[in-house]
Amino acid sequence: MKSSVNLKWTGNMSWETELFGHKLVLDAGTENGGEDKGPRPKPLMLTALAGCTGMDVVSILKKMRVEFEDLQVIVEGDMTEEHPKYYEKMHVIYQFKGKDLPMDKLQKAVSLSEEKYCGVSALYKKAIPLTTEIRIVE
Incomplete structure (x- = not known):
């Protein structure tokens, strides 16, 4: 394709x-x-990752029947100082809002996105370190 x-x-x-x-x-x-x-073009790389994995996680959690009030996907990128400037690493924070959210299912959804479904994540991981974190806000 x-x-x-x-x-x-x-x-x-x-x-x-x-x-x-x-x-x-x-x-x-x-x-x-x-x-x-x-x-600018480079921050759109962060947006692409956030959108790709965010859509996966929402879709997976719907199938798991996990209801949450809100989800924010925050992607932090550390850029090099020298030209050509590029992101040398990225950190993805999944910030869920809701009551009694099952951490095991949140972790499973994030893991499935990272390891199986998100093509942006798969590509970036070939070039730079990509770390994740899950936060719950009640």
Whole structure:
């Protein structure tokens, strides 16, 4: 299966694409000659990981009939100081909100996402250390 994106330069440091009918604009910050019209490319790597694993975990927990009030997936990336700057490691925090949440099922859902379903996680793990943490907020 092949995928592709077509990113079109729209002037200065700004770029635009359409993904599944959704317009996405990328730009640099004003400190780097852009106009801050959209997000920077590298933080979207963190977003891709959070979205991929988050969707997996929600789907798995629904099948397990685990109900929770809220879930936030926080991805922290440590970037190198030297060019080319890239994330040298990432840490994923799954922050659940709810009462009497079964930690064993939360861990199972996160583990299944990380080891079996999330393609973003699978790719990143080949290049950098990827760690996880589960937090419960009642």
